[in-house]
Amino acid sequence: MDEEYDVIVLGTGLTxxxxxxxxxxxGKKVLHMDRNDYYGGDSASLNLxxxxxxxxxxxxxxxxxxxxxxxxxxxxxxxxxxxxxxxKILVHTDVTRYLEFKQIAGSFVYRDGKISKxxxxxxxxxxxxxxxxxxxxxxxxxxxxLQGWRDDDPATHQGLNLDNDSMKTxxxxxxxxxxxxxxxxxxxxxxxxxxxxTKPARPTYDRIILYTSSMARYGKSPYIYPLYGLGxxxxxxxxxxxxxxxxxxxxxxxDKIVTNSDxxxxxxxxxxxxxxxxxVIGDPSYFSGSDDGKVRVLEEGKVVRAICLLKHPIxxxxxxxxxxxxxxxxxxxxxxDIYVAMVSSTHNVCAKDIYVAIVSTxxxxxxxxxxxxxxxxxxxxxxxxxxxxxxxxxxxxxxxEDNVFITRSYDATSHFETxxxxxxxVWKRVTxxxxxxxxxxxxxxx
Amino acid sequence: MSKQYQFKLVLLGESAVGxxxxxxxxxxxxxxxxxxxxxxxxxxxxxxxxxxxxxxxFEIWDTAGQERYxxxxxxxxxxxxxxxxxxxxTQSASLEKARTWIRELQRQADPSIVIAxxxxxxxxxxxxxxxxxxxxxxxxxxxxxxxxxxxxxGEGVTEIFxxxxxxxxxxxxxxxxxxxxxxxxxxxxxxxxxxxxxxxxGQPDACNC
Numbered sequence: 232m233d234e235e236y237d238v239i240v241l242g243t244g245l246t247x248x249x250x251x252x253x254x255x256x257x258g259k260k261v262l263h264m265d266r267n268d269y270y271g272g273d274s275a276s277l278n279l280x281x282x283x284x285x286x287x288x289x290x291x292x293x294x295x296x297x298x299x300x301x302x303x304x305x306x307x308x309x310x311x312x313x314x315x316x317x318x319k320i321l322v323h324t325d326v327t328r329y330l331e332f333k334q335i336a337g338s339f340v341y342r343d344g345k346i347s348k349x350x351x352x353x354x355x356x357x358x359x360x361x362x363x364x365x366x367x368x369x370x371x372x373x374x375x376x377l378q379g380w381r382d383d384d385p386a387t388h389q390g391l392n393l394d395n396d397s398m399k400t401x402x403x404x405x406x407x408x409x410x411x412x413x414x415x416x417x418x419x420x421x422x423x424x425x426x427x428x429t430k431p432a433r434p435t436y437d438r439i440i441l442y443t444s445s446m447a448r449y450g451k452s453p454y455i456y457p458l459y460g461l462g463x464x465x466x467x468x469x470x471x472x473x474x475x476x477x478x479x480x481x482x483x484x485x486d487k488i489v490t491n492s493d494x495x496x497x498x499x500x501x502x503x504x505x506x507x508x509x510x511v512i513g514d515p516s517y518f519s520g521s522d523d524g525k526v527r528v529l530e531e532g533k534v535v536r537a538i539c540l541l542k543h544p545i546x547x548x549x550x551x552x553x554x555x556x557x558x559x560x561x562x563x564x565x566x567x568d569i570y571v572a573m574v575s576s577t578h579n580v581c582a583k584d585i586y587v588a589i590v591s592t593x594x595x596x597x598x599x600x601x602x603x604x605x606x607x608x609x610x611x612x613x614x615x616x617x618x619x620x621x622x623x624x625x626x627x628x629x630x631x632e633d634n635v636f637i638t639r640s641y642d643a644t645s646h647f648e649t650x651x652x653x654x655x656x657v658w659k660r661v662t663x664x665x666x667x668x669x670x671x672x673x674x675x676x677x
Numbered sequence: 678m679s680k681q682y683q684f685k686l687v688l689l690g691e692s693a694v695g696x697x698x699x700x701x702x703x704x705x706x707x708x709x710x711x712x713x714x715x716x717x718x719x720x721x722x723x724x725x726x727x728x729x730x731x732x733x734x735f736e737i738w739d740t741a742g743q744e745r746y747x748x749x750x751x752x753x754x755x756x757x758x759x760x761x762x763x764x765x766x767t768q769s770a771s772l773e774k775a776r777t778w779i780r781e782l783q784r785q786a787d788p789s790i791v792i793a794x795x796x797x798x799x800x801x802x803x804x805x806x807x808x809x810x811x812x813x814x815x816x817x818x819x820x821x822x823x824x825x826x827x828x829x830x831g832e833g834v835t836e837i838f839x840x841x842x843x844x845x846x847x848x849x850x851x852x853x854x855x856x857x858x859x860x861x862x863x864x865x866x867x868x869x870x871x872x873x874x875x876x877x878x879g880q881p882d883a884c885n886c
Contacts, residue, residue, distance in 0.1 A: 270750050300785075313869075322871050329752060331868045449869050458868070459755060466750040473741035479748035 236262045236478075238661070239499050239506060241485055241513030244272035245461075245647070246638040248468035249654045250512055252324060253666070255475035262506060263472060264499070268482035270469055272514055273621075273641055276303035276462030276580065282538075286617040293615075296540070297582030303460030304538060304580065306619075307641045308572035308589035309650075310335050310454035310555060313445035316651035318455075323668040329467040333578055335454035337554040338446075339547075340418035341562055342410055346547045346609065349418045349557075351446040351453070353378070366408055373405040373415075377439055393433040401432045409561065415439065417559035423567050423593065423643060424560060454555065454646070458579045485517055488635065494525070496634040510661060512636045515624035527637060528624040534591055534643045535599035538617040539610055541586040545573055546611050552577040552586075555645060558605055567593040569606040570645050585614075593643045594620065629660050636661050679730050682847055685756055686735045689782070690763035691774040692745050695797040698828035699763060700737055703838055708829050725842040733842040735759075744778075751785065759791040759841050766796040766825060769806040772815075779819060791844050792821045793837055799827040 237259040240251045248270075251263045269275055277285065279292040279302045292299070311317050311332070321327050339346045342361055350359040353374040357367050379387045391401060402412050416422050420438040427435055445453030457463045473479055480501075487500035488511065498507040518527040544550045556571040563569065573588040574580050581587050590606035599620050607613065626637035639653045658666040688696040701707050704723045721737040738757070743749045762778050764771040775794060782792060794816045796807060809825065816823035822840060826833035 318871055327871050332871060333868050455869055455871075459752075463752055466752040469750060470741060470743070470752065473743045476742075478745070479743050480746040481748040 234260075234506075236260050236506065236508040237510065238262075239264065239508040239511045241265070241499070241511065241517040242272045242638075243267075243270045243465050243469060243481070244514050244638070244641070245274045245465045245468070246650055246653050246657070247272070247512060247514055248465035248472065249320060249651075250638075250657055250661075251477055252326070252468040252471035252475070253654075253658065254661075255472040255477040256324070257662075258475075261472060261477040262480070262508065263469065263477055264480045264483045264485065264501065266482075266484050266517075270481070271306075271462040271465045272516070274305075274307050274461060274465060276305050276460030278302045278304075282617065286619075296585065301576075301582045302580065303462055304587055305461045305574075305589065306536075306538075307461070308536065308570065308591055308645070309461060309641070309647055310456055310572065310645060312441060312453055312646045312648065313448040313455050314441060314453075315445065315646060315648050317647040319668060320651065320654075324468070324471055326467040326471050329470060330463055331458045332455045333458060333553075334449050335452045335456055335553045335555060335574075336551040336577075337548055338418070338452040338454070339554055339556040340414045341556060341558040341605075341609070342414065343562070346556055349414060351419065351443050361414060362408075362411060366411055369406050370411055373401075373407060376405070377436060378443075380436070391432070393436050394431055396432055397429050398432045398435045399428045401435075402428075413559040413561050414557075417568050418557045419443070421557075421645060425566075452555070456553065456574060456578050460574075460578070460580045488518065490633065490635075494633050510634045510636060512638065512657060512661060514638050515626070515640055518626075518635070518637050519624070527627055527635065529627055530622045531625050532623045533594040533599070533620055534623060535594050535603055535618065535620050536589055536591040537600075537603055537607065538619075539588045539590065539607070540581075540614045540616075541573075541588055541610055541612070542584060542614050543611055544575070544586055545571070545588060545609060547609070548573075556606075556609060557645070558609075563605045565592070565602070566595055567643070569603060570643070571606050571609060572645065591643055631660060679732070680847075681724070681732045681734055682845070683734045683736060684758035684842075684845055685738065686759045686761065686841070687738045687753060687757045688740060688761050688763065689744065689775075689778040691765070691768075691771045692742070694763045694765040694768070694771050695828045696761075696763050697739055699761070699795070699797060699826060699834060700739060702828045702831055702834045704737070706831070708831075710829075723838070725839050727839075727842055731847070733845065733847075735838065735842075754782065754785040757786050757790055758845060759793070760786065761793050761795050761837070761841070762821075763795045763797050764807065764812075765798050766807045766812075767798055767801050767804040772796075772807050772812060776815070779821065789846070791841055792819075793841055794821045794823045795837055796823075796825040797828055799825045799832055800829045 238254055238261050240247050240263040243265040251261050255261050279299045282304050283290055283292045338349045340349045347361050350356040353371045356370040356374055362370055381387045419442045420435045442453050483501045485501055489497040489505055491497050496511050498505045515528040548554045553574045558569040560566055560568050569592040571588055571590050573586055575586045576583045588610055590603045592603055623640040625639050630636035636657055638657055642649055655666045690696050700721055704721050724732050724734045726732050760782055762775045764775040796812055813823050824833050824837045
């Protein structure tokens with residue numbers, strides 16, 4: 232280990248693996264390490280043994296759940312939005328060669344004690360049981376307005392200015408009821424709280440269009456999901472990095488981040504040896520306890536997640552083999568939405584006739600388990616449940632001064648768009664340039 | 678009607694036994710004495726003709742160096758139909774390493790995987806440390822195919838890949854996937870192809886409804 236690297240990457244979560252892959256493709260000499268003996272860090276998918284080891288160290292997995300190897304249980308529930316930024320990175324880097332994707336079968340929203348499909352077009356809005364007759368007409372006009380909007384054609388603007396007018400103004404213009412605003416803002420624009428309403432409408436417009444265009448792409452839901460679980464994503468980017476010369480070391484305890492007298496990064500000590508590099512990138516868990524007394528990460532909140540094993544599909548979802556259910560915060564008197572994400576053997580993540588649902592939300596009280604109750608209540612009988620409360624960390628500095636670049640924890644959003652934002656942000660901090668995806672020349676040799 | 682079957686083949690073995698050289702010989706019929714550790718071998722395929730009606734296309738996964746510090750991802754073994762585990766006949770320690778990889782395959786890969794044990798560097802037989810008897814005996818005990826090859830001269834290389842193609846079950850449902858078909862087995866909802874960008878292909882998106 233006496234070589235010097237351009238970049239040492241700590242942790243093999245998705246954010247770190249995408250960065251490692253892109254940096255190796257760019258010609259950087261990368262050393263990528265993880266303290267665990269498996270890939271994925273916080274975004275890993277675990278088999279049954281690993282799942283019970285993590286949550287119930289004193290209990291073996293019940294035999295009736297089937298074979299260990301049939302399981303890939305995600306620690307963080309997220310889906311890939313079909314027309315989103317992660318899809319672009321997957322396609323541009325060509326790691327789609329290593330992966331296979333399936334749709335998530337349905338997208339649902341909770342309203343007044345029931346769940347219903349999220350309408351995503353004016354046609355679906357007209358049929359949706361979420362709205363009464365008059366509200367449907369208003370919603371239809373609203374969707375037509377969104378679909379018809381052209382920046383360069385004022386005739387399509389109906390007197391609204393997306394960059395100045397708030398979303399509140401837009402809702403009022405179409406006279407939409409609060410319940411309709413709930414499913415548009417939370418189940419389509421995928422906002423976690425109501426802060427967006429008083430802000431300019433443009434980002435909300437962009438997010439609704441992302442939802443509807445993703446929906447239109449494959450038909451059943453706006454989401455796709457990799458077979459064998461989300462843990463396949465970091466693995467595929469790690470392979471990309473390795474193919475371009477990146478060195479991988481799992482199961483390596485990281486003893487110390489070494490800095491010089493100016494506080495600048497020098498290297499990483501592992502097993503008594505120090506490896507030198509110009510820069511280090513890592514997930515927050517590698518920087519929480521600091522050797523030089525410097526506070527590098529701050530907790531900005533907590534997420535509660537309950538991984539639930541079910542022996543039946545979620546009631547009210549037309550027996551969907553996979554789905555997302557969003558419980559908008561207003562519906563259950565909260566500040567943040569509750570999400571349910573469910574996958575099953577269709578996605579090769581568990582044995583046949585088992586369903587894995589994860590209920591999650593941002594923690595608001597000192598009793599997080601009670602906060603997810605409305606989500607758990609939708610699931611029917613729960614065979615087993617694994618609850619975690621995870622702090623969300625954010626770096627305190629850009630890293631430009633000391634060459635220590637820290638990524639963010641995985642947040643409570645239902646998709647990977649914020650993960651890609653973090654990748655773009657760290658890339659810019661590390662390289663000084665914007666991340667531009669070039670279509671890779673693929674070496675296919677027949 | 679002619680049929681093409683596609684199989685995933687993974688390479689395993691200690692560093693510097695010639696895994697990449699074997700593939701380079703098989704796929705491009707080339708050899709490079711000073712080949713550096715595997716860089717940039719993204720994706721290799723090669724087709725073997727079994728008879729007029731049947732061809733087998735290998736989708737070949739190289740370790741990309743991830744075996745060096747025991748950091749091969751589970752994804753590597755996933756859905757592998759066959760494996761070539763390589764050792765160097767001039768290094769007895771490399772056969773020990775090969776045994777470790779075979780145990781790993783038996784633990785992680787599909788039970789129906791076809792495994793070939795391959796003693797490479799036959800051109801250096803004068804410095805042989807691993808006898809044919811020892812390797813063959815081990816292969817027989819474990820039910821593996823076995824051969825010796827030289828990526829440098831090409832001896833035995835095409836033969837081992839052809840032998841694997843002949844041994845692969847072309848009828849078992851999990852293996853009889855025509856090219857382009859999903860890996861999820863029959864009856865499953867087809868996967869989605871991310872590379873088909875809407876609007877750029879001049880055709881409507883495949884609709885799953």
